Every structure is written in C-alpha cells, then in structure tokens.
Amino acid sequence: MSGAGQHRRDHPPGSGLSERARSRRVRRFYLLLAASTLVPGLGLIPSRRRTGRVILGAFVVGLVGVVAYALAKGVTASVLRVGVSREALAWVVPALLVGAAAWVYGIVMTARDNLPREVVGRRRVAMLAVASLAVLLVAAPAAQATRYALIQRSLIADVFSAIRPDGAAAPGEGEDPWADVDHVNVLLVGSDAGPGRTGVRPDSTMVASIDTDTGRTVLFGIPRNLQNIPFGSDSPLRAIYPDGYSCGSECLFEYVWTLGTEHADLFPGDASPGLTVTKDAASQVLGLKIDYSTIIDLKGFTELVDAMGGVEIDVKERVCIGCKVEGGVVVGTTGYIEPGVQRLDGFHALWYSRSRADSRDGDFSRMRRQRCMVGALINQVNPVEMLRRYPALAAVLRDNVAVDIPQADLPAWAMLVERIQDGGAIKSLPLTNRNIDVTAPDYAAIHQMVREAVDPSLRPPAPSTSTTTTTPSPSDPSSSPTTEEPTDELSDITATC
Structure with missing residues (x-):
C-alpha cells in the first residue's frame, strides 16, 4: 500500500x-x-x-x-x-x-x-x-x-478656470468651434513671485495672438521698463491717471500689477486686480483685446525645465549668474553661462532668461533670450519623453501655473493647438529700444506694427531690389539689415538662438 x-x-x-x-x-x-x-x-x-x-x-x-x-x-x-x-x-x-x-x-x-x-x-x-x-x-x-x-x-x-473671463473670445459649437472667432489673444506672464519677494511683478510679459483659422501665431514681447502706460476707458485707474501711468522711471510696465493690487478697492469682487490691470495695460499697449492669461512663477519655471529634462540652447553671449547692478556696478556674480550649444537645467535656464546686469542691451538682451527660451522649449517637446515625465510635469503645473481658460472650452483649445502645430513656425515681435522709444512710446505706431504683424496683408510691399538704401521696418522680416547686431523684427521665434 x-x-x-x-x-x-x-x-x-x-x-x-x-x-x-x-x-x-x-x-x-x-x-x-x-x-x-x-x-x-x-x-x-x-x-x-x-x-x-x-x-x-x-x-x-x-x-x-x-x-x-x-x-x-x-x-x-x-x-x-x-x-x-x-x-x-x-x-x-x-x-x-x-x-x-x-x-x-x-x-x-x-x-x-x-x-x-x-x-x-x-x-x-x-x-x-x-x-x-x-x-x-x-x-x-x-x-x-x-x-x-x-x-x-x-x-x-x-x-x-471654471468660468470664462468677461468679454473673452469664446468658441462655439459645431464642427469648427472657432468659425466665428478671427483671433484669440493670450497674455503670458512670468511672475517674479517667490520666497523673499513681496507681491507680484511681471518679470516677463508676452502676448500670443493666434489666428484661429490657420493657427498662425505671433508672440509680442512687452518690455518691463516701458513708460507712459495707458489704461482703457472703462478702467477705474483712468480717473487717477487720465494721461496714462506716467511719472518717469517710477511708473514702469512692471509695476502695473502692484498698482492694481494697491487700488484693489476700485475693483470690488475681483480676486486678482493686479492681473486685471496688467491685462488692460497690455491691451492698450498693443492695441489688442486680451482674452485669456497664463501665469507661471520663477520657481515653477525652474521646476518645469527640470521636469522636462533640461533645454538645449545655443548661447550667443556670456550671461552672468547671481548678478545685479548697484550704483552702476555689476555685483554679486557667482558664475557664468558661457557661449555655445549646451543643455541647461532649470537653475541655469532661469538665469539665462532673467539675467540683464551684464548684458549688452540690458532688458532688451534679456527679452531676446526669453523668446529664444520659449522657442527652444516648444521645439524640444518630445511626446514620448513628456509622457514618461508626466507625473512630475503635472505636479509643477498644478503648483505653479494658473490659466483662466475655462475647463469646458479645453476640447476647442485642443483643436486650436493642433492648428498652431500645423500652421508653421511661431513668429515673434518684441518691443525694444531698436524699434520703439520705451521712455516716450508712440502707441499709434506700435499699434500699426502689431496690426501688420498679425495680418500680413496690411504690410507695405517690400522694396525693390534696385533700391540702394532702406530703413528696415520692424514688422518686415525681409528688410533685415546686413549686420551682426541683433535686430528686433518680426521673425521666427527661434531666430535669436
């Protein structure tokens, strides 16, 4: 057994x-x-x-x-x-x-x-x-x-956002939700809010004007030291500053956010009067109605670049780190970003975008580097790599970015993003001392520049090849002078890289 x-x-x-x-x-x-x-x-x-x-x-x-x-x-x-x-x-x-x-x-x-x-x-x-x-x-x-x-x-x-900003261009229903909207304009603010800083000052201010039919996009850069800022006729600040925000170097574009916060009593029920005033100021400067806004702070930008695995930049000039100007002298420099193609982490990407103390054109050199950075980040987005890093990216966006585009409109914006990607290179036109006078700006001329950049059909015809000398138009990239000096004309966003 x-x-x-x-x-x-x-x-x-x-x-x-x-x-x-x-x-x-x-x-x-x-x-x-x-x-x-x-x-x-x-x-x-x-x-x-x-x-x-x-x-x-x-x-x-x-x-x-x-x-x-x-x-x-x-x-x-x-x-x-x-x-x-x-x-x-x-x-x-x-x-x-x-x-x-x-x-x-x-x-x-x-x-x-x-x-x-x-x-x-x-x-x-x-x-x-x-x-x-x-x-x-x-x-x-x-x-x-x-x-x-x-x-x-x-x-x-x-x-x-859960609700749409008052007066913003709104997509509709149907096969093409943007059929009744010609352009939509989005304010992009890089905020210097952070540890050790009081309040918010726009460190970088741009406006993206998007042709909803073709996806063609023009990015306008507004200098932080722009003076004589006008306010709209329906702005409560118009009564205080009927001739614009004008008191010399103490009244710059970068201070309008703080101005709105200090006069919060004039904006009852407004959760962010600083943003409201900044949107109005940007609208008056460019002659464009601002529909929506996106805000990212310095900490968020640093973490975003790190979460993306860094960004490759062709650095054109030596950029100082930790530097600032005191009494006309550059102090505090802890290092440099040297010229050449290199991959920058978040810390160095931030200084590349913000440093101005030791730059040839100060704020304006910084504006060129900022649009270079935007173009590099856009062009280097790899869907597979972004998917792998998505949890980290989502955490950065949640903690450091605010967008007032309503959630219900996001499917229509997804369609618009696809058109932007298919519509060719994003163009850029910064306002700098090479195409405007920041201390006494001619806003009628600026509005004309903006209109010509947004609508190519409004641009004057290019001069004939037989013309011996011409004055380059800021809105005409074909008339770029033959010089190694940086030019601030309508051009591809990565032209300065």
Whole structure:
C-alpha cells in the first residue's frame, strides 16, 4: 500500500502520457496563453467558449469604436480632446479598469484551464512564471494609464478656470468651434513671485495672438521698463491717471500689477486686480483685446525645465549668474553661462532668461533670450519623453501655473493647438529700444506694427531690389539689415538662438 501511495505522489494523473504528448500540451498552454495576452479572451474560447467570446466581442467592439473616432477626428485631435475633457476622462478611468480586469481574467482562466497537471518541477514553475508575466504585461500599463488619467483629470480642475473671463473670445459649437472667432489673444506672464519677494511683478510679459483659422501665431514681447502706460476707458485707474501711468522711471510696465493690487478697492469682487490691470495695460499697449492669461512663477519655471529634462540652447553671449547692478556696478556674480550649444537645467535656464546686469542691451538682451527660451522649449517637446515625465510635469503645473481658460472650452483649445502645430513656425515681435522709444512710446505706431504683424496683408510691399538704401521696418522680416547686431523684427521665434 505504501509503495502505491508513494507512486501516486511522485507521478500525478496523466504521467503515463508520452513525453511527446506532454510537450504538445505544454506548447498548447503557451500558445493559448499568448493568444489571451495579445487579444483579450481569444485563448479562452477552446475551454470556455461563451466567456471567451464575450470578452473578445467586447474588445472588438471597443477597438472598432476607438478606431472609428480616431479616423473621424484625427489621431492627434482625438487624444487631445479626450485628454482635456474631465467628462471624457471620467469615462476613461472605469473603462480602463473594467477592460483590464476582463483581460486579466481571460489570461488567468486560460492558464488555469490549460496548465497540464502532469507537468511538475521546474517546468511547471516556469509555466506559472510566464502566466504571471502575461498578467503583469496587461495590468501594469492599465494601472499606469489609469493613474495618468486620474492625474490629468485632477490637473484640469486645479489649473484651469471654471468660468470664462468677461468679454473673452469664446468658441462655439459645431464642427469648427472657432468659425466665428478671427483671433484669440493670450497674455503670458512670468511672475517674479517667490520666497523673499513681496507681491507680484511681471518679470516677463508676452502676448500670443493666434489666428484661429490657420493657427498662425505671433508672440509680442512687452518690455518691463516701458513708460507712459495707458489704461482703457472703462478702467477705474483712468480717473487717477487720465494721461496714462506716467511719472518717469517710477511708473514702469512692471509695476502695473502692484498698482492694481494697491487700488484693489476700485475693483470690488475681483480676486486678482493686479492681473486685471496688467491685462488692460497690455491691451492698450498693443492695441489688442486680451482674452485669456497664463501665469507661471520663477520657481515653477525652474521646476518645469527640470521636469522636462533640461533645454538645449545655443548661447550667443556670456550671461552672468547671481548678478545685479548697484550704483552702476555689476555685483554679486557667482558664475557664468558661457557661449555655445549646451543643455541647461532649470537653475541655469532661469538665469539665462532673467539675467540683464551684464548684458549688452540690458532688458532688451534679456527679452531676446526669453523668446529664444520659449522657442527652444516648444521645439524640444518630445511626446514620448513628456509622457514618461508626466507625473512630475503635472505636479509643477498644478503648483505653479494658473490659466483662466475655462475647463469646458479645453476640447476647442485642443483643436486650436493642433492648428498652431500645423500652421508653421511661431513668429515673434518684441518691443525694444531698436524699434520703439520705451521712455516716450508712440502707441499709434506700435499699434500699426502689431496690426501688420498679425495680418500680413496690411504690410507695405517690400522694396525693390534696385533700391540702394532702406530703413528696415520692424514688422518686415525681409528688410533685415546686413549686420551682426541683433535686430528686433518680426521673425521666427527661434531666430535669436
């Protein structure tokens, strides 16, 4: 009896099968397991026909639906629209969880139904290990995708506004939500708010004017030391400064945010009078209606560049770090960013963008470097790399960026972003001492420059080649003088890099 019992323990049922038959069952196990791993439910059909067909059928229906939507809207547009819609993401999360659970169930049941009982020892351990790996190959990406979807849904709620700013250009319904909007203008503010600083001063101020039909975009840079800032007729500050914010070097564009904060009582119910005044001032300077705004602080910029893995810049001139001007002398320098192509981390990218103490043109050199930085960041965005770094990027955006574009409009903005990407290079026109007088600006002339930059049809015809001398127009890139000195004309955003 004991001998028979020992025989049963060492030789499980089916051990009488030939080695060839056992090998055939092992191959069948791996084949069906691979089928269920690659296509949900496929390998389960031989052992559990109804269950396998239900899982497979649900997968096919879902796949056909996704492909049809992508073909109808375009792959990029489809991903963008789903990714910026909290409602769509609310469906994506449970769909991912249910789909992954069904897929994993099919793999587990396929392995259980087809694991040969007569196979023991290392061979059996190897089969179970492969089955576990198959489960992991499905569960891990599904878990990561669910995590990203939850992060994105939370990010939309934290960063973007719930309501649209008063008077802002609004997308409509239908196939083209921007059909009734010619241009939309967005104020971009780099704020110097941070530890050890009181209040907010725009360290960098730009306005992006976007042609909603073509995606053509022009970026205007407003100098921080611009004087005689006008206010709109409906601004409460117009009564205090009827001739503009004009008191010499004490009344610069960089101070209008603080001015709004100091007169918060004139803006009852306004959560950010500083931003309101800055938007109005930028609108009056450029002659453009400002629709929306985006604000990022210095800490956020540093962390953003680090989260992106740095940014590659062709540094044209030596840039000092830690430097400032006191009594006409540059002090505090702790190092330099040397000329040449190099990858800058967040700390050095910030100093490259902000340093002005030791620059040839001070603030204006800095403005050129800032638009160079914007262009470099845009051009170096790698979707695969950004996806890998997404949690860190989302954390930076949540903590350091504010955007007043309403959440409900984000799908329309996703379409507009696609048009910008397809519309060619982003153009740039900074206002500097090379094309305006910052101490006594001619705003009528500035408005004309802006109109010509936004609408190419308004530009005067280029001079004939027979003309011997011409005065270069700031809004005409074809008339760039032949000099190595930097020029501030309408040009590709990366022209200064």
